[in-house]
Amino acid sequence: MAHRVDAPAKLTLRLKVVGRRYDGYHLIEADIVALSLTDTVEIGRTDSGTRVQMFGDPPVGEATRYCVPVDSSNSVVRALDFLGVDADVEVRKRIPFGAGLGGGSSDAAALLRAFGYCGDPSAAIALGADVPASLVGGHVRVGGIGDLVTPLVEHAGTYVLFVPNFSISTAAVYQAFDHLGSDGGENDLYQAACSVEPRLSGLAGELTRRFGYPMRLAGSGSTLFVEATLEDLDVEPQHLDGHIAVGTLESTVGPVVVIECHSIPRSVSGDGRQ
Incomplete structure (x- = not known):
């Protein structure tokens, strides 16, 4: 039976660039909240290898803005590799691509949650800078290159x-x-x-x-x-x-x-x- 999970957009309320790491990555301090605008990720077990499908399902407007390629750079494909599992995954995209709302990272985090990932959220930085924050969820403060996540008192906005x-x-x-x-x-x-x-x-x-x-x-x-x-x-x-x-x-x-x-x-x- 398929398992369905929402992948919330994230909204950066404050972002400061505080330095650069030895490898050139920028160090930030940011306050982020999760939003009621969500992608939907549906996961089913498979015996025939991984299959990932992405569909544009916008709240309004053209679906093309909401589609992303399914290749080795895709956050869901990379999350499955990170977990070492095969699955049949269908993502209904409602968070637009390239809009600063963290849709791809949230999709990856939703997949990790669906498979019961219990590791350190900071390890998920390998999948994208916003994945640890999306994995923790709610109102958070993010530091480092996105790998340091501190839960904050929930913010109702x-x-x-x-x-x-x-x-x-x-x-x-x-x-x-x-x-x-x-x-x-x-x-x-x-x-x-x-x-x-x-x-x-x-x-x-x-x-x-x-x-x-x-x-x-x-x-x-x-x-x-x-x-x-x-x-x-x-x-x-x-x-x-x-x-x-x-x-x-x-x-x-x-x-x-x-x-x-x-x-x-x-x-x-x-x-x-x-």
């Missing part, structure tokens, strides 16, 4: 995400950060992300003027967010979809998906270990 129709490369953002540094805001990567993708700066300014809330950057982008509700922003949702409310808006850089979601606790989003 409601957020509106603005997801544009472009992705941003995390590697490119960190490379830009090495030249530009931080503008002193809550996310040290904001200036670098705007350098990599100039449309991001224009969109942030446009949304700030429109709604009167300063936009914040999720991870390395491209998602912008505010801690508010759609009602606060006077935006009518197109439909309710489980634990999220979804709409769209037009902007000078193209259509933007708008998602209201809330933080979810460790007992729901992670392994519940303290």
